[in-house]
Amino acid sequence: MFVKVKQSGAVTTIQDTGRYGFQGQGIPVSGAMDPLAMKMANILVGNEENHPVIECIGIGPVLEFSDSVYFAVSGGNFKMQLNDEAIQINHLYLAKKDDVLKITYSASHRSCIIAFAADFDLAPVYGSYATDIKSRIGPYEGRKFKSGDIITLKNVKTKLPNEKKRIMEDYPAKEAVTKIRVIPGPNEDLFTDDGIKIFYQSIYTISPKSDKMGFRLDGETVETTGSHDILSAGIADGSIQITSQQPILMMKDHAATGGYPVIATVIRADFPKASQLMPGDQIQFQMVSIEEAADALKKQNQYLEEKKKVFEKKGIFGRFRR
Amino acid sequence: MKEYEILPCGDTAVLIRFEQKIDPAILRQVTMMANAIKEAEIKGILDLIPAYASILVCIDPLKTDMRSIIAEIEKLKPEKQSEKEEQRMIRIPVLYGRPFAEDLEHVAKHAGISIEEVIRIHTANTYPVYMIGFLPGFPYLGNLDERIHTPRRTEPRTDIPAGAVGIGGSQTGVYPISSPGGWHIIGQTPVKLYDSDQKQPVLLQSGDLIQFYAINEDEYEKIEKAGGKLCL
Helix, strand or coil, X not given: CEEEEEECCCEEEEECCCCCCCHHHCCCCCCCCCHHHHHHHHHHCCCCCCCCEEEEECEXXXXXXXXXXXXXXXXXXXXXXXXXXXXXXCEEEEECCCCEEEECECCCCCXXXXXXXXXXXXXXXXXXXXXXXXXXXXXXXXXXXXXCCEEEEECCCCCCCCHHXXXXXXXXXXXXXXXXXXXXXXXXXXXXXXXXXXXXXXXXXXXXXXXXXXXXXXXXXXXXXXXXXXXXXXXXXXXXXXXXXXXXXXXXXXXXXXXXXXXXXXXXXXHHHHHCXXXXXXXXXXXXXXXXXXXXXXXXXXXXXXXXXXXXXXXXXXXXCC | CCCEEEEEECCCEEEEEECCCCCHHHHHHHHHHHHHHHHHCCCCEEEEEECCCEEXXXXXXXXXXXXXXXXXXXXXXXXXXXCCCCCCEEEEEEEECCCCCCCHHXXXXXXXXXXXXXXXXXXXXXXXXXXXXXXXXXXXXXCCCHHHCECCCCCCEEEECXXXXXXXXXXXXXXXXXXXXXXXEEEXXXXXXXXXXXXXXXXXXXXXXXXXXXXXXXXXXXXXXXXXXXCC
């Protein structure tokens, strides 16, 4: 079966958890901007957590189905409908032949993920299904979708246990100021005490000049002890680089290396929340320890594991049900 | 004595930081350590990004934790490769100046020498590849002759084409894909440094030695038509 792209939306691509193993050659890790949404959508449709998915940034696509397939949408609170009926985020749906899924936009969030209970009939590129538009790497010609594209699916799952129970909690409404937890460094030693104080006390605003490579943060400048230039080094997801003008929070398409000092790095558990921030949203950074970061991630993962158990549980009479 | 420190980068990576300078001896330490980590096959490591004087180690925080990764790395005893690996020498053809490159005159003027002299100097040195990064396959090269160091453009160009050979401050290099950039463009190579259709997408690797040589427009066209491969 296949899915026809009737309208492409703004930036609609195939993604997975990211392309690891090639960053040393300058190839960005890329992958789903909101990795938690990717996992939630996949678990809803009974896939492995890191199964390839479709990522929609900004404005979503209009997709037409050639046959039946289960799907779920997770992540940002996007408005969407199946044919003429409004449908909900974080629920399981069964699309039928000729159905049209229309994902429009979200007033509050940047991206959402569509997972199908099926495999893409595409080959991974350098071990991954992630698409990096700038390097033109990805399973679908290394590009974003355009109207008229055909996405072929195979190994379509026709039955899922506990269909009715397959629901996950939506993201909570955004706070006036989103608190994002960070671990200091690796270059905290290159900032003055005042600079560090300003960084944690300031409320920054997400600039309109933000994309999947990085979010520019408008607000107070942070003072370094010396130059803003350092020897180029590898960059981790969620690094907060301080340039001479402003902090930049590195997203999934960030360059593999960079030459600006990194004052702090967003913890994995809060990266999804940070990734959903929109231009004009306010953000403040909170310092935590490595142990707190590990606990936060464990808690997030526990939720996913519990849901997986509920969804995949086979009832005593399961095998007799049709 | 330990030659490095290990710093957390959030909870998904650690940075192994050596003495912060551009130096072949430091690069050797980086390479030795990177090899040792690869050979040790430490659980939970996703990727390594070796650089001038550091290695970023990306980890899966659900499969390991910071403390054990740091402990595992500190246990390693990086050693020189028993057989000394032969450094690759790669010669890259460059069509200097126009029609592709508009800044050759500026570099010559800044240095107070002729265009021919800039080309002679740029093709004379051998440049070690210190690291790959910034863009897919972009080589950070050392050893640019001081006479042709040129401060970056005050107004970066928004679209430098793939294959552009440039000088930025004390560095020289080649843009593997089109990108914005502030370097002065002195030439253009028909050789593809990055080709996402290839099994091995990136031509150069850290430790390679690069030499540039001048070609004319006919030779440029010939190499380009042949698919932008190196003439070995």
